[in-house]
Structure formats: C-alpha cells, structure tokens
Amino acid sequence: MALFIAVFVLLFLAVIQAAVPYFVKRTVVFGVSIPEQSVRDDRVRSYKKQYLAWASTVSFLMILIFCIWVAVKKPSDELIILISTAIEFGIIFVSLALYYYFREKMKQYKSGLQWTNELKQVAVADLSVRSEDYLPPWYIYLFPMIITVGLIGYTVYQYDLLPDQIPTHWGPSGEPDAFTEKTPFTAVQMLLILLLLQLMFLGIQLGVKYSGIKLSAANLGASKNRQLTLRKSTSWFTFYTVLLITMMFSFLQLTTIHPELFNDSLLKILLPFGTFILILAGTVYLFVKVGRSDKSSSELEEEKEIMDVNDDRYWKAGLFYFNKNDPSIFVEKRFGVGWTINFANPIGYIILFAPIILIFLLTFLLN
Amino acid sequence: MIIRIEPESEIPIYIQLTNQIIEGIAKGELKPGESLPSVRTFAADLGVNMHTVNKSYHELEKKGIIEIVPKSGAVIKSHPRVDQNTYDRLYESLKPQIAEGLVLGLTGEELVELVGKIIGEMKKSP
Numbered sequence: 001m002a003l004f005i006a007v008f009v010l011l012f013l014a015v016i017q018a019a020v021p022y023f024v025k026r027t028v029v030f031g032v033s034i035p036e037q038s039v040r041d042d043r044v045r046s047y048k049k050q051y052l053a054w055a056s057t058v059s060f061l062m063i064l065i066f067c068i069w070v071a072v073k074k075p076s077d078e079l080i081i082l083i084s085t086a087i088e089f090g091i092i093f094v095s096l097a098l099y100y101y102f103r104e105k106m107k108q109y110k111s112g113l114q115w116t117n118e119l120k121q122v123a124v125a126d127l128s129v130r131s132e133d134y135l136p137p138w139y140i141y142l143f144p145m146i147i148t149v150g151l152i153g154y155t156v157y158q159y160d161l162l163p164d165q166i167p168t169h170w171g172p173s174g175e176p177d178a179f180t181e182k183t184p185f186t187a188v189q190m191l192l193i194l195l196l197l198q199l200m201f202l203g204i205q206l207g208v209k210y211s212g213i214k215l216s217a218a219n220l221g222a223s224k225n226r227q228l229t230l231r232k233s234t235s236w237f238t239f240y241t242v243l244l245i246t247m248m249f250s251f252l253q254l255t256t257i258h259p260e261l262f263n264d265s266l267l268k269i270l271l272p273f274g275t276f277i278l279i280l281a282g283t284v285y286l287f288v289k290v291g292r293s294d295k296s297s298s299e300l301e302e303e304k305e306i307m308d309v310n311d312d313r314y315w316k317a318g319l320f321y322f323n324k325n326d327p328s329i330f331v332e333k334r335f336g337v338g339w340t341i342n343f344a345n346p347i348g349y350i351i352l353f354a355p356i357i358l359i360f361l362l363t364f365l366l367n
Numbered sequence: 368m369i370i371r372i373e374p375e376s377e378i379p380i381y382i383q384l385t386n387q388i389i390e391g392i393a394k395g396e397l398k399p400g401e402s403l404p405s406v407r408t409f410a411a412d413l414g415v416n417m418h419t420v421n422k423s424y425h426e427l428e429k430k431g432i433i434e435i436v437p438k439s440g441a442v443i444k445s446h447p448r449v450d451q452n453t454y455d456r457l458y459e460s461l462k463p464q465i466a467e468g469l470v471l472g473l474t475g476e477e478l479v480e481l482v483g484k485i486i487g488e489m490k491k492s493p
Contacts, residue, residue: 120373120375123373124371125409125412126368127370210408213411309374324416
C-alpha cells in the first residue's frame with residue numbers, strides 16, 4: 001500500500017513537472033517573455049522538447065531505481081515514505097535545474113535576436129473585462145465556516161463524552177496514533193486550525209479577485225480567455241479544496257466524540273484516501289483546463305510590430321515577482337499553473353503567512 | 368473598451384490614459400453615466416502605479432469630463448452644450464497647435480480639412 005501510494009504520487013509529480021513548459025502562458029518560455037510572433041519559433045520549441053525529454057527521463061529513472069530498491073530490500077513502510085519524499089524533492093530539484101539551464105539559453109537567444117528593439121512594447125487593459133469575470137461570491141465560504149463553528153459548539157456541549165486523550169495524528173489505517181492531554185482548548189484545537197485554513201483560503205480567493213487581469217497586447221483574445229479561466233478555475237478549486245478538508249476534519253472530530261459510531265468503519269480509510277485522490281484529480285483538471293485555455297485560438301488575431309511590456313526585470317531569479325508599482329496581490333505564475341504572490345505587496349504575505357503562523361502558535365505554544 | 372499604453376514612450380503614462388479615455392468617450396465606446404474602473408483595479412490590470420491612474424482621473428475631473436462620486440467611483444458626465452469657460456480653455460489649448468500647423472506649411476483650408484478628418488475618425492467607430 002505504501003509503495004503504491006508513493007509511486008502514484010511520484011509519477012504524478014514527474015508527469016506534471018515535465019509537462020510544465022506546455023501548460024504555461026504561451027508568451028513566457030522558461031521565465032523569459034517572448035513576442036507572440038515567436039511562440040512557434042523552432043529554437044523555442046526545441047528547448048521545450050529537450051526540457052520534456054530530460055525531465056521525464058531523469059525522473060522516471062529515479063522512480064525505477066526506487067522501485068527496484070523496494071523490491072530487493074523490502075524496507076518498512078516508514079522508510080518507503082521517507083525515501084519517496086526525498087525523491088519528490090529530487091524531481092523538483094531536477095526540473096528546477098533544467099529550468100535554469102534553459103532559462104539561460106533562452107536569455108542568450110533573446111538578446112541575440114533583439115526583439116525588444118524592433119517591436120513596440122504595449123500594455124493593455126480592457127475596461128469592460130470585469131463584466132465577464134465570474135468568480136464565486138465570498139459568502140459561499142460561510143457554509144463550511146458555519147459547519148466548523150457548529151462543530152465547535154457541539155464539542156463544547158459533548159465535552160464530557162470526549163476521551164481523556166485527544167488524538168492529534170492518524171496513521172495509514174485511519175486509527176489515531178498520537179495523543180494529547182484533554183483540555184477545553186485541545187478538544188477544539190483541530191477545528192480552530194480548520195477555521196484558520198478556511199479563512200486563509202477565503203483570503204486567497206479575495207486576493208485573486210483584487211488582482212489585475214493582465215492581457216497581452218499582441219493577442220487579446222487568447223490572453224483574456226486564459227486570465228478569466230485561471231481566475232474562475234482556481235477560485236472554484238480553492239473552494240472545492242476547502243469543502244474536502246472540512247469534510248475530512250469534521251469526520252475526524254466526530255470519530256473522536258463518538259468512536260462507537262465508526263468502529264471498523266471503512267470510512268476511516270476511504271475518506272482520507274478519497275480526499276487525497278480527489279484533490280490530485282482536481283489539480284490535474286485545473287492544470288489541463290488552464291493550460292489549454294490560450295492554445296486553441298486562431299492566429300488571425302496576432303498583431304505585428306507590438307509586444308507585451310518586457311517585465312522580465314520584475315521576476316527575480318525568474319520565479320519571484322517583485323513589482324512595487326503593481327497593486328496586484330497575486331500574479332499568474334511564470335513556470336507552473338496558478339498564482340504566485342507579488343512580493344512587493346505586503347497584503348499577500350498577510351493572507352498566506354498570518355494563518356500559518358497562527359496555526360504554529362496554536363499547536364506549539366499552547367500545548 | 369481597450370486601453371493601450373506605451374510605457375517606453377516619451378508621453379507620460381497618465382497623459383496617455385487621459386487622452387485615450389477622452390477619445391473613448393468621443394467615439395462612443397464609453398458613455399455618459401458609465402463609471403470607470405476603480406483606481407486599484409485599473410492600475411493592477413495595467414501593472415502601473417496607482418498614483419498614475421489617480422493623476423489621470425484628477426486630470427479628467429479637472430477638465431469636467433468625469434465626476435468622482437463617493438462609492439460609485441469615477442462617473443462619466445454628460446455635456447449637452449459647452450460653457451464659456453470650457454470654450455475659452457479649448458480655444459487657448461488649440462491656438463498653439465493651429466499656429467504650429469500654419470508655421471509648418473499647412474494652409475487654412477488644409478487645417479480645416481484636418482479637423483474634419485479627426486472628427487470623422489471619432490464618429491465612424493461602432
């Protein structure tokens with residue numbers, strides 16, 4: 001079972017990482033912005049192919065060696081999980097190294113071609129685009145939050161029923177394997193963490209809403225479609241994730257209060273595993289849906305002689321966006337599908353780090 | 368309506384914004400009573416500083432083209448006819464341009480034709 005999950009996750013990661021260049025915005029290749037006119041350039045395509053070939057070969061080799069090691073040595077489940085985590089980092093490291101290698105190649109190629117001197121740089125905004133921006137309303141987050149608050153109330157009401165040892169960690173079989181002393185705080189600690197997570201996800205959704213809709217001057221149609229798809233899909237994916245983790249946490253809390261109801265229940269194994277599979281499936285769906293959203297449009301729309309504003313200078317190391325002028329909280333990732341924060345805007349830090357710090361304080365200081 | 372700015376141009380961005388919004392209204396792409404996006408939204412979409420957009424909105428307000436209404440934001444005003452002050456201001460701002468045209472060899476008729484051409488451009492758009 002541990003081997004199956006480990007290999008499944010490793011293959012998933014390897015495929016996603018190797019395919020990234022084909023799912024990013026079409027005018028950004030290895031973190032280097034290129035004009036719309038050069039998206040189908042032979043050299044650009046060959047770099048993407050080389051990345052795909054190298055990243056997949058190295059990752060699959062690592063997974064293969066891992067499988068052989070498990071088959072020969074028959075290690076314990078803990079060791080399998082530990083080593084597979086190390087390989088996950090290995091895969092990410094290999095794709096990052098390849099990313100930087102091809103980024104340098106792209107930079108050289110770009111400076112040799114002098115695109116920026118020949119083409120006029122233009123930034124565009126569509127004043128009516130927000131009438132087509134269908135994001136879920138913020139108040140749908142009230143639904144999972146009310147469930148959490150309700151469960152907190154129920155836990156307080158049933159305080160006497162709770163065992164003297166409150167579970168804090170669950171093993172692969174779905175049975176708790178780590179505990180803490182029962183106090184009014186530890187009884188609801190997990191639900192408080194859940195509430196903070198829900199607030200963080202709501203913050204992320206609002207951050208997306210209040211971030212700019214960045215369009216490409218040379219290809220308005222395709223870039224608009226991608227930005228609107230990205231905003232809508234990631235917002236719903238965020239909510240989907242919140243619903244799944246709310247279900248998961250609520251179930252664990254209920255099994256703690258009423259263990260007799262779930263004795264030998266299959267749900268104990270099915271629910272964590274199902275949540276995990278559903279989140280992975282959602283990720284793939286998001287990746288493909290957003291990744292394809294700017295690839296299908298016709299070539300007729302392309303405009304010659306102009307290109308997007310060359311914003312490479314705001315992307316530190318090609319991965320971190322730092323632009324003091326831009327009031328956006330999040331911007332679209334350059335390598336990957338999704339969002340990254342504008343490191344020059346403190347609101348982004350608050351949304352992401354305040355709940356995480358609070359959760360750490362809750363779990364370490366108060367226990 | 369699509370706004371296009373050229374950050375590398377010699378013309379400051381806030382003036383590019385102001386001019387394009389005015390043209391948009393003249394062409395009928397933006398209508399009186401409609402509101403412009405909030406300063407934050409507009410700046411985020413373009414990736415420019417909020418002060419730049421703010422400056423442009425204040426410029427438009429000073430010219431009497433928009434009205435900054437609390438809560439509704441920047442609303443485009445309607446102007447059935449021109450008042451004397453505005454007329455004088457336009458007169459003063461057009462004068463050097465017309466003079467420049469004459470100095471550079473345009474005849475009076477050609478200048479009138481030029482004005483007609485610009486008006487034609489504003490009216491023909493959808």
